[in-house]
Amino acid sequence: MGKSDKIASCRLCGRNEPLVNSHIIPRFFFREMTDDKGQPFRYHIVHAGPDPSIKSGQGGIKEPLLCKDCDNKVIGSWETYASQVIFSGLPSTALDEVFPNTYKLTGIDYNKFKLFQLSLLWRSSITNREGFRSVNLRKKHENIIREMLLNNDPGAFNQYGCLMYMIQNGGVPFDEIIRADGASHIMSHKVQRFIIGALGWVFFVSSHRVPDKISNWFLSQEGELYIFTIEANKIGILIESSQILNTLLYQGK
Numbered sequence: 001m002g003k004s005d006k007i008a009s010c011r012l013c014g015r016n017e018p019l020v021n022s023h024i025i026p027r028f029f030f031r032e033m034t035d036d037k038g039q040p041f042r043y044h045i046v047h048a049g050p051d052p053s054i055k056s057g058q059g060g061i062k063e064p065l066l067c068k069d070c071d072n073k074v075i076g077s078w079e080t081y082a083s084q085v086i087f088s089g090l091p092s093t094a095l096d097e098v099f100p101n102t103y104k105l106t107g108i109d110y111n112k113f114k115l116f117q118l119s120l121l122w123r124s125s126i127t128n129r130e131g132f133r134s135v136n137l138r139k140k141h142e143n144i145i146r147e148m149l150l151n152n153d154p155g156a157f158n159q160y161g162c163l164m165y166m167i168q169n170g171g172v173p174f175d176e177i178i179r180a181d182g183a184s185h186i187m188s189h190k191v192q193r194f195i196i197g198a199l200g201w202v203f204f205v206s207s208h209r210v211p212d213k214i215s216n217w218f219l220s221q222e223g224e225l226y227i228f229t230i231e232a233n234k235i236g237i238l239i240e241s242s243q244i245l246n247t248l249l250y251q252g253k
């Protein structure tokens, strides 16, 4: 353990341990952002709000939140799996364009990928790092998700389900952007939204059941996930208006 390691209560398991600098946004999302000369990856944090500002960052968004076991073994194992699903593709998974601008990913390990999604939502909520102050689950939901992560319990598909979309620029996946939009509502359900690289994540954190036309977009317990694509020049409208997202929900499926 290094001199700088701070001993404190791990936010996940609660044990007093030296805390490691945990990545709030997994390192693998930035893989595509390393430049040709191998310089550290850079990213842009785009703040939501009436006066949006853009800040650049480099080298990761980290904070000492977790003990080594929780960071490397627990969350690390879900991250490794998710990075393979998102970037490398796995022999067991398949991606097909099933409707215009809508892809279906099959063969996903529900437990691992859902727990990864939940860990992303939870980390974004507990961090104090810039760019994520607007993501704030109520303590009740923060605690429920912490218990789920700790118990390796992904919950039902419609519990804290996540609708995902891919942002493209002229048909090519867009990256270098991180944007947390915090809480808003879609069809009267509370959501937490953020964009990481090319992927948009919309978590439904309502306590009441979301309708099928939304939950059909969540990762199913059979390992199927629908993802729609949207052009970057439309994303401003998408962010500002839940109406557009509502409309998209009626497309395709």
Ligand SMILES: [Zn+2]
Pocket: 010, 011, 012, 013, 014, 015, 066, 067, 068, 069, 070, 071
């Ligand atoms: Zn721990």
